[in-house]
Amino acid sequence: xxxxxxxxxxxxxxxxxxxxxxxxxxxxxxxxxxxxxxxxxxxxxxxxxxxxxxxxxxxxxxxxxxxxxxxxxxxxxxxxxxxxxxxxxxxxxxxxxxxxxxxxxxxxxxxxxxxxxxxxxxxxxxxxxxxxxxxxxxxxxxxxxxxxxxxxxxxxxxxxxxxxxxxxxxxxxxxxxxxxxxxxxxxxxxxxxxxxxxxxxxxxxxxxxxxxxxxxxxxxxxxxxxxxxxxxxxxxxxxxxxxxxxxxxxxxxxxxxxxxxxxxxxxxxxxxxxxxxxxxxxxxxxxxxxxxxxxxxxxxxxxxxxxxxxxxxxxxxxxxxxxxxxxxxxxxxxxxxxxxxxxxxxxxxxxxxxxxxxxxxxxxxxxxxxxxxxxxxxxxxxxxxx
Amino acid sequence: xxxxxxxxxxxxxxxxxxxxxxxxxxxxxxxxxxxxxxxxxxxxxxxxxxxxxxxxxxxxxxxxxxxxxxxxxxxxxxxxxxxxxxxxxxxxxxxxxxxxxxxxxxxxxxxxxxxxxxxxxxxxxxxxxxxxxxxxxxxxxxxxxxxxxxxxxxxxxxxxxxxxxxxxxxxxxxxxxxxxxxxxxxxxxxxxxxxxxxxxxxxxxxxxxxxxxxxxxxxxxxxxxxxxxxxxxxxxxxxxxxxxxxxxxxxxxxxxxxxxxxxxxxxxxxxxxxxxxxxxxxxxxxxxxxxxxxxxxxxxxxxxxxxxxxxxxxxxxxxxxxxxxxxxxxxxxxxxxxxxxxxxxxxxxxxxxxxxxxxxxxxxxxxxxxxxxxxxxxxxxxxxxxxxxxxxxxxxxxxxxxxxxxxxxxxxxxxxxxxxxxxxxxxxxxxxx
Numbered sequence: 001x002x003x004x005x006x007x008x009x010x011x012x013x014x015x016x017x018x019x020x021x022x023x024x025x026x027x028x029x030x031x032x033x034x035x036x037x038x039x040x041x042x043x044x045x046x047x048x049x050x051x052x053x054x055x056x057x058x059x060x061x062x063x064x065x066x067x068x069x070x071x072x073x074x075x076x077x078x079x080x081x082x083x084x085x086x087x088x089x090x091x092x093x094x095x096x097x098x099x100x101x102x103x104x105x106x107x108x109x110x111x112x113x114x115x116x117x118x119x120x121x122x123x124x125x126x127x128x129x130x131x132x133x134x135x136x137x138x139x140x141x142x143x144x145x146x147x148x149x150x151x152x153x154x155x156x157x158x159x160x161x162x163x164x165x166x167x168x169x170x171x172x173x174x175x176x177x178x179x180x181x182x183x184x185x186x187x188x189x190x191x192x193x194x195x196x197x198x199x200x201x202x203x204x205x206x207x208x209x210x211x212x213x214x215x216x217x218x219x220x221x222x223x224x225x226x227x228x229x230x231x232x233x234x235x236x237x238x239x240x241x242x243x244x245x246x247x248x249x250x251x252x253x254x255x256x257x258x259x260x261x262x263x264x265x266x267x268x269x270x271x272x273x274x275x276x277x278x279x280x281x282x283x284x285x286x287x288x289x290x291x292x293x294x295x296x297x298x299x300x301x302x303x304x305x306x307x308x309x310x311x312x313x314x315x316x317x318x319x320x321x322x323x324x325x326x327x328x329x330x331x332x333x334x335x336x337x338x339x340x341x342x343x344x345x346x347x348x349x350x351x352x353x354x355x356x357x358x359x360x361x362x363x364x365x366x367x368x369x370x371x372x373x374x375x376x377x378x379x380x381x382x383x384x385x386x
Numbered sequence: 387x388x389x390x391x392x393x394x395x396x397x398x399x400x401x402x403x404x405x406x407x408x409x410x411x412x413x414x415x416x417x418x419x420x421x422x423x424x425x426x427x428x429x430x431x432x433x434x435x436x437x438x439x440x441x442x443x444x445x446x447x448x449x450x451x452x453x454x455x456x457x458x459x460x461x462x463x464x465x466x467x468x469x470x471x472x473x474x475x476x477x478x479x480x481x482x483x484x485x486x487x488x489x490x491x492x493x494x495x496x497x498x499x500x501x502x503x504x505x506x507x508x509x510x511x512x513x514x515x516x517x518x519x520x521x522x523x524x525x526x527x528x529x530x531x532x533x534x535x536x537x538x539x540x541x542x543x544x545x546x547x548x549x550x551x552x553x554x555x556x557x558x559x560x561x562x563x564x565x566x567x568x569x570x571x572x573x574x575x576x577x578x579x580x581x582x583x584x585x586x587x588x589x590x591x592x593x594x595x596x597x598x599x600x601x602x603x604x605x606x607x608x609x610x611x612x613x614x615x616x617x618x619x620x621x622x623x624x625x626x627x628x629x630x631x632x633x634x635x636x637x638x639x640x641x642x643x644x645x646x647x648x649x650x651x652x653x654x655x656x657x658x659x660x661x662x663x664x665x666x667x668x669x670x671x672x673x674x675x676x677x678x679x680x681x682x683x684x685x686x687x688x689x690x691x692x693x694x695x696x697x698x699x700x701x702x703x704x705x706x707x708x709x710x711x712x713x714x715x716x717x718x719x720x721x722x723x724x725x726x727x728x729x730x731x732x733x734x735x736x737x738x739x740x741x742x743x744x745x746x747x748x749x750x751x752x753x754x755x756x757x758x759x760x761x762x763x764x765x766x767x768x769x770x771x772x773x774x775x776x777x778x779x780x781x782x783x784x785x786x787x788x789x790x791x792x793x794x795x796x797x798x799x800x801x802x803x804x805x806x807x808x809x810x811x812x813x814x815x816x817x818x819x
Contacts, residue, residue, distance in 0.1 A: 030594060038673030051779060140673040142664055142776030148497030208773060214665050215775045367598075368778040371673035 027054065034062050038140060038371050042381035044358065051366050056359040060352075064385040071345035075311055076102045079342070081172045086349070086383040088169045089132045092118075092125035092161075093325040094383075095174045098345075100255060100321035101334040102176035105314035113302040114178030115256040120191075120294045121164055121173050122323070123287045127198070128157040128169075129326035130280045133378065137277055138209060140371035141218065146209045153201050156194045163187060176312070178305030188295050199288050202281065210278060219274040223361040223373035226271055233357050237328020237350045238283065238378050241267040242275035249324035261293050273369070276376035280326075311340040327351050327378045351384040394507055434460045455744055462744075465563075469553065474563045478552040481760075482696035483514050489768045496772040517689075524685035532682070533590035540587035541683070541690040547583065548697035550576045555704035556631045558714050558752030569630035570622065573705060574615055577660060580698070581607040584669065588679035599678025602779060603662065603669035609786030610659035610666075616794040617652040620645075620801040621709045624810070630705075634713025641712040645810065648797040650710040652790050657702040658767060659786065661695065665774040668782060703763040707756060711763070716755030720747045 027047045033039030041063045047055035067086065071079050083098055084091035096118065103110065110118070131150040138146025158168050163184055165171040173179055209215060225235070230243035240247050246265040250258045266282035268275040316338040322331030328350030335344040354377045361373050431438050434456050461467050468474055487502070491509070494501025502510030528537055554573050556562035566572045581604045588600025622628060624645070625636035643650045659666040670678035677683075683691060707713060724745050777785075804810050 028594060028598075036676055038676075138775075142667065142671065142673070143774065144493065144664075145497050145772050146775075148499055152498045209775075212773070212775065214777050217781050218775065218778050366778065366780065367674055368668070368671070368780075 026050075032370070038374070040136075040381045041385075042379075044362075044374075046362065046367075046370070048367055051368070053362050053365055053367060053370065056362045058355060058358055060355065060381060060384050062385065063382045067386045068345050068347060071342055073341065075340040076176050076314075076342065077310060077312075079345070080175050081170070084170060084172055086386050087129065087326075087380055090125050090129035090326045091169065091171045092121040092165075092173055093129075093323055094330060095172065096122050097321050097323040097325075097330055098332045098334070099174045099176045100323065101319050101332045102314065104319045104321060105317060105334060105336050106176065106308070106312055107315065108177060108306050108308070110178045110256070110306060111303040112257075113182075113299045114304040114306075116294055116298040117164075117179045117183060117304055118174050119257055119261075120183075120291060120298075121161065121171065121179065123291050123294065124157050124161050124164070124191075125171070126326045127284055127287050128154050128161065130284055131157070133326065133375075133380075134205075134277075134280060137375045140375045141215065143209060143212075143215070146205070149201070149205065149208075153198060156198055160187075160191055160194055163190070175305075177308045178303070180305070182304045188298075191291065191295060195288050195291050199285065202284060202288075205281065210274075210281065216274065218368075219277065219372050219376075220270070220272055222273045222369050223276075223365060223376065224271050225276075225357055225361060229360065230271075230357075233360060234353050235328070235357050235377075236353050237325070238279040239276055239354050239357065239376075240328065241265065242279045243271045244269040249322055249329050253322070255321070255323060257294070257297075260297065261290055263290050263293075273372045273376040276378070280378070313338060313340055322348070325350060327380060327383065328353065347386060349383050349386070350378070351380045354379050355384055399507055432460065455741070459744055468561075468563050473555070473557040473561050474553060475549050478549065478697050478700050479693065481700045482693060485696050485699060485764055485768070486692070487511070487514050488765075489771070492765070492768055493772050496769075521686050521689040526685040526687055527682075529591055529593060529682050531592040533592070536586050536590035537682075538687075540583050540590065541687045541694070544580070544583050544587075544694040545690050545697065547576060547579050548694040548701060551701035552697055552704075554630060555701055555708065556634060556713065557704070557756045558749050559631065559635070561749065561753070562631060565631060566629070568628045570618060570628045570633070570709075573630070573701075574611075574618075577614075578607075578611065580660070584679050591682035593682050595675040595677070595681045596679045598675050599669045599671075599681070602671075602675075603679055605779065606659055606662070606666065606668060606782060606786075609783050610656045610790070613652050613786060613790035613794055614656040614660065616791060616798070617646075617649040617656065618709055619794070620649055620798050623798075623801060623805070630708050634708045634715070637712035638715055641710065641715075643710040645801060645804070646710065646797050648793050650706070652794050653706060653710065654763075654766070655790065656786075657706065658770065659782070661699055661702060661767070663699075663767065664771045665777045666782060667776055668779055671776055699764065699767065700760070703760050703767065704756075706763050707759040711759045714752035714756040716751065716758075718747070718751050720751045720754070722747050 026049050029045060029047050031043060031045055033043035034041060036043075043059040043062065045055075045057040045059065046053050065085070067083060070082060074082075079098065080095050084095050087094050099118075131154040135147045135150040135154075138144075138150070161171060162168050164187065165173040165180070225233075225239065225243050227244045230240050230245060235243070236247070244267060246267045248265040249255075250261075250263075251265050263286050266279055266286055268279055268282075314336045316336055318333065318335040320331055320333045322329050324330075329348070330350055331348040333344075333346040333348065334342050337343040357377055358374065358379070361377075362370060365373060426440070431440060437443055462472070470476055490513070491501045493499075502513035504510060505516040506512030528534060551573055553563035554566065554569050554576075556565070564572075584603040584607075585600040588596035588603070621633060621642055624642060625633045627633055627636065662669050668678075670680060675681070680688060680691060724741055801810075809815050
């Protein structure tokens, strides 16, 4: 008899435990990615309380390919084609800083015409990357026209890059010692014409997308990253400039010919998702100015490349060089022990720095703001994983 | 823009059409005719012009064209024809299919693309057929742990509810499937079922993203239903009837949109929200909740829901035309007779071509103007999709509950002022009746 009563009381206790609502029961765990259409090659686990996100756990690493380790088994020239793979849309920039680092180790200077061509390719590549990024920002906010227009206009720049380098997106153009080849005939005229047309298109983007009241309602005042927080978190690129810090590696530490170019560092002080989307557009305008100046000031003739032997040996030592890529400061730390192959290569990429701001900004925001905040961080999952 | 596929040959195109006609004819003689004979043998047959409509008579009418017209005339006045073909489900489904195709081509042209191109050779006109066949042949995956009866039923309920709204829309005077005396309230009552279906379906599919999507659909439709009703209220005051045919008739003099521009705007915005189209496609927001309440749909279940939502688009555009754009009213542009003098001639073929006894210039004119207006409204709804992003749910609720409701009241008071000031209404300066 007492046995039965005990059992009943135990069952009651259990039932109470089961039915009692805990704080955790209010939350729903959602996995955003890698098969979710709103994430890319990346996953973050979020917990939502109603419409508010209360917990974010970024989980990168789905496309880790070990580029830094791969570098240790190849010489400096062999490293170029695989180092551009993390961001093939921005390939001229991601190989730029590695070339600069190797040139510093070997102790050579690139011919002046080569420097100009390298900067030109880098600007074209930056435009192409930013357009791709902007297209995805558009479709993440449900604006399908803003997906198609930049993706279509990107073809103009890819066309130019193809004429310049011979490949559409995986250019492998910038190598230690300069660039692989000289510019083709009539390239300058064609480049100027396409860039002029492209500038007109930027105005149309502004009309259909950035001045749309529905977009402004949705993105202004969303995901505020203040100047202090931005500096503390160590974000870079357009995210840092949108938070009111006029930081641009091209201006702060000019490399190659950038100290001869006259351009402004574009930044905004509103610190929100809209600013982070608008600063890249301003950057694209600046890039168009820079391209015009580069073509104007480029020497008419001369070498484009310092001839180096294939297994070039560098002096033992280490160096760190960085450039401004589409996603911010992109640097390579190269350590050499005097052999043709680098001893250690470490890439410091903008994407990973910007990822740190993601949990900070998403926590406490609404579920509807998730795509607007996530993609405004100018994060490229493949580059962060490397 | 390229409109022909690279390997297009006109000869091949014509040849394929001839081959298609041959196949259809062979199928008709070998399969469909015997089936018709078997069926007609058992079905009690109606009387047409004093003769019982036997299969033999039916086919003799095909040979003698002048005897075909009475049969057609008999059929188009049956309820079955109205419900199934015109102006009911078949017609609306055709419009829905055309809308999907036009939407894809129009958006493609706006976005510097080509759109469907290969299926059907010329401008991809058979793309929809290909898509439909693909959806039919796909496997339907039912998620484990789902509530299976509701999961299967909901898409069918969605289509039938949309078709029920279509049944209330009059395309011409007397051409309506269900002429209900409280047609407007009936339309709103049926539209109120959609959030329930969305919620039931999303809940039954036992998945997280559909559940959030279903809740969003519920919130959105409730927030927009009140401005939706209220924007139609002054129309009822003006026409003093709830019957949709009466409402359309009462706008013979001028369209309601000239007195009620704000309400027409509110109705348009609310119907976009009811349709879950951009900028109000929160229940299907791709980048946030995968595909919203449609995430677990596969194959033809998805196809049915798409068909239902485009039927709903046609129904709401038709409702907009009836309430604000004067329904079928418009200048008479069709001649009184299709071929002048055909009525008196003895040639059966000429009578056939003139559709003697079948051709009613007023009705044809009404249908023409109704279609023109509906297509314009549908195109307006489609263009919105190309130029706007999605909005956030709190902005959406704020818009629905505060702004739109207030806007409807502004115009309601203007109408009341005009009526009591003796400008419009019975005995007013601009008398409607």
